[in-house]
Structures are given as structure tokens and as C-alpha cells.
Amino acid sequence: MIENIKSFLGSFFVTGDPMIYGADASIALASIGIVFYLTYFKKWKWLWDEWLTTVDHKKIGIMYIIAAILMLFRGGVDALLMRAQLIIPNNTFLTSQHYNEIFTTHGTIMIFFMAMPFIFGLMNIAVPLQIGARDVAFPFLNAVSFWLFFLAAMLFNISFVIGGSPDAGWTSYAPLAGLKLDPGVGENYYLIALQISGIGTLATGVNFLVTIFKMRAPGMTLFKMPMFTWSTLVTSIIVIFAFPVLTIALALMSIDRLFGAHFFTIEAGGSPMMWANLFWIWGHPEVYIVLIPVLGIFSEVISTFAHKTLFGYKAMVWSMIAISVLSFTTWLHHFFTMGNTAMVNSFFSISTMIIAIPTGVKIFNWLFTLNKGRIEFTTAMLWALAFIPNFTIGGITGVMLSLAPADYQYHNSYFLIAHFHNVLIAGTVFGVFAGLHYWWPKMFGHILNERLGKWAFWVFMISYNICFLPMYFIGLMGMTRRMYTFPSGLGWEPLNLIITLGAFGMGVGFLIMVWMIVYSAKYGKRDTTGDPWNGRTLEWATSSPAPEYNFAHIPQVETVDAFAHMKEKGTADSIYKAPFQAIHMPNDSGIPFILSVFFFIAGFGLVFEWYWMAIPGAIGIVVCMILRSFKDHDDHHHIPAEEVEQTERAAGRLS
């Protein structure tokens, strides 16, 4: 009996590595600390009422961003561990198995649990405000999306201490990720956690599409929408068409692993290549899901701090739409080397190169926006300006990779690693950092410290180039990706050392940023006007932080850059003039959180194939949905006019 329990615990918890024991201890300590803090300061009710049950898009956005920053930390630690292993030849810091697990969790976390939620957080904060709405179209569903993401992220993260991490790469190729070659629970974690968060992502896509189509302020036609709103609309459409394919791919592989089916196996007629196709039919659009929104952010930031209307508004919109369509026609460039005919490779080679055209259009439009602008070098603007050249390097090396015959040389080498980090970091990460600085005052009512912000920017940006530029060369010298160690004597030592130093430099940049956030919370300059940057779009028309109902009166829109126009005309105060009326708002609800907890329970059960746990979890999910169906007949309340008046007065908007 005791022996049984011992052997169960030995396989349930990951054992044998001092680093893991350290992690176990710190997770336990942090959990105890949080529980103690909440209990001692009697904060449980506050947590439940203000956060766990909220359906307010601004709070949901804040929670997304906090979670994404935590995941950036986790994914970043993974990156540093990998680079620490590769700092010298024949290093024994990590074993091959450990290295496999780390690059898998790094890639998966960065894409699914850092980049996407960070972007969704910024969309949540800004889009309803930019279109002059009181909330998103489906606030309840919005909370469901968030909690599904959050609990899926937790499910994925515990794999590291319970049961073991996935180790077949973020692409989880069959047959490597199949049961035969990869027994154990690790890959199940990947499949189930991504499935759960994918459901939430799809719901977000639907939600923002309807919000943008149906909830714009009067007068705001599609071609008067702010560029970030446009980018969100385009992204939502990509999500709606791409994510169902991921859902199917993950489901089929889960069925292979859990129920012995033969979709992607080698025997009984399965087709491993089908995984590669399904994965990338979703996967290439996915890279645009994390890119297009930040293109919107850069447009906002560049136009605001150049103090000019965006150059070529229509061209910007149409090029985004073109990119979104083309993004579905290029997936095969991820496996040029896997035995396609020359015709097929040529087709996908050309379709990939074509994407460079609309992307180039956008780059030139930003440059022309800057041309003759009164440029103000805020931290947000620095990130946006750094994006242009750094991203262009990633774009050009992308075109190099799209040449099918040449790709036989670059494929799966460090050249590729350098390319996609050049677009993912200089694009997505710089973009969300720019957005974070830009919208921070709207979220919290104070401005992030500019001096620390600039330090973080320079340290991060320079280290980023020290880290990733040498990777192109070491890739051309023959170093392949996913290599856990390398022998001496190949001439790779100096570049690997430099790369690792750059990686740690980025870690320092991240720490400065965290310090900047903490420091600014205490000493940050208050934003009393609601319009700290002399903004052009409607989110700057309301106070900072925005009140629960966003706008006391829904604004009337006449042109693009609606708020800049209102300021010129002197009608900016129209949104907070007395008399006020009662405002109709959605009620909070605990169901999204509880529903997601059941998803977690069911998911954990499936990971371990413990059906005694999975089935009750699934029943819990259905019960929550039925409860919601019976309760949504009166899920709104009114904020009385007096309360609106008090709120506006407290924000200093009424004299």
C-alpha cells in the first residue's frame, strides 16, 4: 500500500532535479503567501466582487495583461535556461530531455499564453473606448474567454511540476508527438490546455467582430474607425476562420493519444503529414493574429506622437485586409523540405513573397506619417520607431526563407530562429510594449515613468539585437534549432557566447520594466485630464481611468481621428455635460470563473486519463451552461443619473 502510494507520487510529481524542487518550493511558498495575504487583509470578497466576477472589459483587459506579463516571465526564464545551456560547448547544465521540454514550453507559452493574451488585453482596454461603446457586445462571454485562457494557462504550467512537460516542440509534429514515441502525460497537457484556451480565443473573435460591427458610436462609419479598431476587426475574422482548424487538429491528436485512433500514426493508414498541414493551416494565420493588432497599435502611436493624421488610411486598411486573406494561402512554406512537388513548392513560395507587398505598403505609410511630423520621443514612440527597422530585417529574412530552394539551406537552422524572433519580438513584443505605455494612463490613471521606460527600452532593444543578429550567422554556419549542445572546434563558440549575453541583457531590460511599473504605481505622474498625449481617438475623450460606463454621453463622430476633430471644434466636453441619464450596464457573474474551473478539472482528468475526474468536470461545465441559459433574462442593471454625475464630478469633469 505504502509502496503503491510512493510510486504513484513519484510519477505524479516530477522528481530528481534540484531546480524542479526549488520550483516546487517557490510555488508552494507563493501560494501560501497569496492565501495568507488575502485572508489577513480580508481581501477575498474584494477579489471575488471586483475581479473574479467582473464583466467590465477594462478590468478583463487588465487581468489579461497581468497574466501575460507573468507568462512573459515564465517563457523568458525558459529562454534564459536554454541560452545558459548553450553558452559553452559540451555544457551539462541541462540534459537533452530537459532541453526538449524547455523549448517546447517556451514556444507554446510565448505564443498562446503571452502574445495572444497581451494583445487581447489591449484590445479589451482600447477597442470599446475607441468606438465609443459602453462595453463589448457580449460582456459575459468576454469573461468566459478570459477565464478559459487563464485556467488553461495554469493547466499548461503545472505540467512542469506535476506529471512532466510536453517535449515535442510547440509544433507538436506527428508521429513524434504520438503515443508510441512520446508516452506519458506531457503531450496531453499541450493538447488539452491549448484546446481549452482555443475555445476562449474563438469566442473573443466572435465577440469583437460583433462589437465592432454593431456597437460603434453614431457617425462612425467603417472608414472612420481608428486603425487599432480596424486591426482588431481584421484579426477577429482571421481568428474565426483559423481557430476551428486548430480545434480539429488538437482534437484528432487527443483522440489518437487517448482512444487509440489512427489519424496521425504511422500504422493502420494514419497520415502524419496531415498534422503538419492542419497545424500550419491554422499556424500561419496565427502569426498574423499576433502581428496585425500590433500594426494597429503602431499606427495609433506613430500618428499620435507625430501629431499628424495617419498617412494613407485607406491603403493601411486594404493592406491589412490583403494580408489577412493571403495569410491563408501560405501555410506550406513551413515544410518546403517535406517532399512536395516542385509545382506545389513554387506556388507557396510565390504566395508567401506576395505578402511582402502589402506589408511594405504599411512600412512606407508609417514613414510618410513621420515625414514632416512634430515627432515627440516618448517611450511608446521609441518602441514604435525601433519596430520599423528591426521588423524590416525580420521581413526581409522571411522573404529569403520563402525561396523554396534556398530554404533547403536555412530550414530548421538558427537562421529560422533568428527570423521569427525578429518578427515576433520586434513586431509583437515591441508592439505590446508600445501599447502598454500608450494606454497605461487610461487603465490606471497615471503615466509610466519615462526615464525608467527609456532605460528599459535601450537595454532591451540593444540586447535584442546582440542576441538575435548573430543567430543568422550561426545558422548559416550550420547550427540547427532544438540542439541541446554543440561540440567545440566548429567555430561556434564566440557567437553562442554573444547570443547568450544578449539574452541575459533582455532579461535585465525586462527587470527594469517591472521596476518601472512598481515605481510608477507609487510615484507616477497622475493623468488628470484623461488626455495625456494630446490623443486623436475617442478613448482619450473620457477620464482616466475610464469610468465603469466609459462615456457619460455616447460621443457623436464626424471624421477619422474623432477626438482630435472634437477638440478643434471645441465640442470635446459634449460627452460629459449635465444633465445625465441613467445608464444600462451588464451585471457581474460568477459563472464564467466557475465554468472555467470545471474546464480545468475536466482537462486535468483528461490529461491523466482519469475519467472519474474528467466526467464530473464535464457535467459541471454543462450545468454551468444550463444555469446561464436560465438566468440571462434579466442580467442588466441601471446606473442612476445621480451616480453618473457624482462619478464625473469626482473625475474633475464638472465645475
Added chain:
Amino acid sequence: METTNHTPIEYSTEEGSNKILGFWVFLGAEIVLFSALFSVYLVLHSHTAGGPTSKDLFEVREFMIETFLLLISSFTCGLGTIELRRHNVKGLVAWLVITLLLGLGFVGMELNEFITYVTVEHATIQTSAFLSGFFVLVGTHGAHVSLGIVWMICVVIQLLRRGVTPVTARKAFIIGLYWHFLDVVWIFIFTAVYLTGLVL
């Protein structure tokens, strides 16, 4: 019918019309989902790995009855929507209940088909890639119908309790959309899986 000139009740509130649009968009995503499953199935159709083929398995009588049950249920569901426009709860509920019974009949027959394959023909999801594709494609549709049944029961209860309000009308309308959609998917299954499977 005095309601024909006005906005139908399910569209009468902003929330109602948003939710209906949202559901249409969701159905767009469902089309992508089923397209992926269909492509997987069609690719794997010939990968029988020495196990039974579609010709060996499919029984014309069985799948024709299933098809008729589902097609008729779509028709009765449509009749329900007409009663909804007339604000006639009784008629609406009656048609929905008939729809439900037909749907249950369909799911019952499909389960029976699956059980026969597994127990009599020894054709399981583990036998071959073809059968994995078959069970998952047809089963996903069946799971959708089963979920629709649970959902429709909830809507019927709410209609009985509250009558036709903008909220219940919206719910009845949306479950109708869902039901018709599943019918359309079935037509594709009927053609691409069963009919094609008999000849190829």
C-alpha cells in the same frame, strides 16, 4: 399577420440582434470546423488498412431513415419559427417538442449504427484511419445534435415559463438556426460519406 411589417420580436432589442449576428458568425466558424473534418475524412477514406471498407459497412435503409428523421425535424423546427412570429407559444412549443422527438430518434439510430459496427463488424475507431475519420466526423455531428437536444429542452422550458418575450424569442430563433445548420451538415455527410462510400 400583423407582425410582418415590423421588426420580428427576436430582433427587437439591440441585445437580441447582436446575439443573432454573433450566432451567425459562430456558425461560420462551425463551417470551417466541419470542413476540416470532411477533408480529413476524405483523405483517409481509402486508408482502410485491411479493415472493413465503407462499402462493407454502410446500410442504405439505416442511413436513409436517419436522413428522413433529420430532414423532417428541420421542417418541423421551421414551422415552429412561423408560430414564433405569430407569438403563439403553444404552437411553437408543440413543434419544438416534435422536433426534439425526431432528433432523439436520429441520435438513437446513429448510436445503434455505431454499436452495430463495433460489436458485430468489429470496426472500431482503432481499426483503421478510415474508421477513425468516419467515427469522428459522424460522431461530431451526432454530438452536436445531442447538445442541441439538451439546449432545445432548456429553451422549451423557458418558453413555457415566460411565454414569448424578446429574450425567449431570440433563444427559440437561435436554436432554430443551429438545428437547420446541423441539417445542412448532415446533407453533406449523407452525400460525401454515405452515398460516396457506397460507390467508391
